[in-house]
Amino acid sequence: MNEINQSLLLGIALDLASSLANDDRFDRLLTALRKAIPCDAVALLAYRPPLAVPLAIQGLSPDTKGRRFALAEHPRFQALADAGQPVRFPADSTLPDPYDGLLLADDSDLPIHACMGLPLYSDQQLLGFLTFDSLVPGIFDSISERTLAVVSALAAATLKAAMQLEHLEQQAQHNEQVMQELASEALGRDGSSLLGDSEPMVRLKQELALVAPSDFTVLVQGETGVGKELVARTLHAQSLRRQAPLVHLNCAALPEQLIESELFGHTKGAFTGADSARPGKFLLADGGTLFLDEVGELSPATQSKLLRALQSGEIQPVGQDQVRQVQVRVIAATNRDLKQEVAAGRFRADLYHRLSVYPIRVPPLRERGSDVLLLAGFFLENTRRKLGLAQLKLATATQTLLQGYDWPGNVRELEHCISRAALKAVREQGRQGFVTLTPEHCGLAAMAQTTPRPQAQVQASPVTDLRQAVDQYQRQLISQALAAQDHSWAGAARQLGMDRANLQRLAKRLGIRLEKRLG
Template sequence: MNEITSSALIELALDLAKSLTSEHRFDRLLDTVRKTIQCDAVALLSYHQDVLKPLALQGLSRDTLGRRFIINEHPRFEQLCLSTIPIRFAADSPLPDPYDGLLIDKEGDLPVHSCMGLPLYFDNKLLGLLTIDSLTPHLFENIPNRTLEMISAIAAATLNTALMIDQLESQAIHSQKVVAELTEEALMRDGGELIGQSNIMQKLKQELDIVAASDFNILIYGETGVGKELVARTLHQKSLRSNGPLVYVNCAALPENLIESELFGHVKGAFTGAEQNRAGKFAIANNGTLFLDEIGELPLAAQSKILRAIQNNEIQPVGQDNVEEVNVRIFAATNRNLQEEVDGNRFRADLYHRLSVYPVRVPALNERYGDVQLLAGYFVGKVGRKLGLNQLKIDSGAVSYLNEYNWPGNVRELEHVISRAALKARARQKNKAIISIEKEDCGSLITTQLQDKLVSPHETQVIQNKIQVNLREATDDFQRALIKNALSEENGNWAATARRLQTDRANLNRVAKRLNIKVIKSVI
């Protein structure tokens, strides 16, 4: 094996200098490694305390980018993170390989092979790892140490430059961002990270970076299951209030008679059952962020009280004479078209304009070209840990099958499909070292192409006619028919109807009132 040449170093330096993005720098780095060292796979991973996050790779399946490797679950990674020098693992090492089943050119468990890892240090701080694998055993044994040292130094400098640029960009919009918030522990605690490299997701992330450091109220809207709560958590993490609380409120689940108490608190004796003072969500979120999910479900009376709190930064707990000052930033989320709600007098126009200072639309999964595979890889890693599987992968046939589906339930539906598929794959492949999710494990998904074949010309015309109907009106008609039918079967009993529809009675009454549904009882 030849040492890395001066011309290769010069070529790499020029490439890195020309590269405008971290992704491009990483690709140029991996290209140089593969030119210098014969290998089948190479990957660059960043280190976040107890997690390794893939940044760039070649020779591994693309869904690997969506995985997050818990270090103490992978003995080879654990050894590398504790080392300060490159480690060449023995060809017959009994330690499980974290890339089992993930190499593009090899299906199933890795045979005896060459595996090497380079810890990347800069200023005595571990930044990440560079891993190199070959299906040819003993291939790395004669590589000069000087070559590995130079590759490590170049890779560490490249990674450090990328991290420094990211940090400077972050500081430009958020002064002195807390580094701990970037760790996997914080991400797991706060609900995960935004996975996706599609153009529309890149634009969304740019929008979040722009608005996060401001103190504007934000309206987050999009279809059910797209990840609006995750967007809210990401905004909070990037905001100047990241050290303060993020308080979640599901407006759709608030009983109508307790909305004011839940939001603004109450004093002891304010009403029956108020046995002690209680702080409301606004007070708990003081100096932090209040996330009002499903804001469109709030009744008009509650909307006016929220408007007052936002306008004056003041709240008045139920039963208390004095007002209290609060400093709260509002994130509101909805899957409704609030402008249409305003036009229909179902939502206050003044509150809508207060909340939508900066509206953020979260795209549907079928708009995110190429992200299904990354998300599948992320969920495969997540469910594999939950099920205690040493290695869980998803094969290319299953990925293609998932890519053809139009995902009406969005990211949430994809996660559920992957979870079910993992259970089926585990049951089907008992005692196997590598469990592979295949197409048959994903269940019956009606793809976009298949739907076109199943719909007759007459049905297509009917669907096109229905598209002209206002979506909100169609939804209301469906809810009205469903509630009326349940009420009829329960002889007008609201409590029984709520149980039948698996919803809170107060919510059912609120929806029925909006839909003008009444039960008239007569005496004969």
């Protein structure tokens, strides 16, 4: 055979222009080539340094497709790469054939008699290989160089088109997942900004304006419910990366077995349940900002891997040998005192220093004075809109109550208090006209009598170990909330303005029994 049939050329060209899946495209290419070049086996392989990876095979045992041929270990592939043109290997070649014993037509496990390989190039870049094998010696000797050149060009064009489509699909998948992250983050927004005119809030806003335009890693510290996530969103919105995604990860919400995959991604089959490859949060945030909430909950093993990513900007998905470079600004948040965690050996000192390039403390609500009413007004309007009310307002006595309460759950507790009070008020007053929230609707008077103020506790007895004092105070608050909610963890979590899983994790650390009621 000296020339390829024109109808075969037309068929391959049409396949190139069609919207076939890559597997179908490759299979039809090999079928057409076997018609033009009689052989017992043909294979198309991609070159992914340093490996030749089979993409499609015909006439070879099925396991061939799962093999990976390192060029350094398979000299025939290396010879093809070095030659830069088609190579017919003589039947008595001393170079071992990678397909020996793999031809379906060969029952004797004897060495293959005829072998020919074509390196596939595009723009002087090696894309892969096309190999032909036959049990008939010398069957490829009569094929013209022009025919082989045409075959090489067609196969290279097919492979390049497939690689471009694969790249576009991966980019589309990446963009879709970024959009999902953005949508999820947008759904979490309530349209609020950093409300407050108190002196502590003015200082906070000044600090944010100072550090936001930089790429410094920021550690946001503060009690539960003070609005650390809102601070992170504000930092991102005022940064030079504001057009790029802000990706959020709650480090306390995932089991230890999944946190590394969430951070760095994983390949298909990397672990049980990994049915497809998935990029991690670092890759989704590439070019933008990654917000690591509850960073103090990370295990020592994960802390070590996070440190490497922060130091080098390199990530390594689970199950993958190659590393990837990313450009991510990290904002971390915690309600723990990481200095004490470092001193106690529960948090890496080097990671702490890497995270706290610019530490920011978010003031608790009890330090913000009249900001309580400012925030209450914001939540009142949101609640009014959600409930479809004409107006929702605070009684004068309720305003005094809100300003005099300590707010251990901070802004989140205030928001939940307004929501609960509004429902109670609507039940009593109906939906027509103005709905007024009274102190009885808020239910804070009883809590104020039973919940000790942090300042009072410190003054009552000298503190010799701050960590123990904080743990004891948290123990007391959780126990009181459980008692008030008939030992319902969900109810206690709502009262304390916490996620139930986080509350149970904290209770376990504090030695509070979890066997009571998991409601």
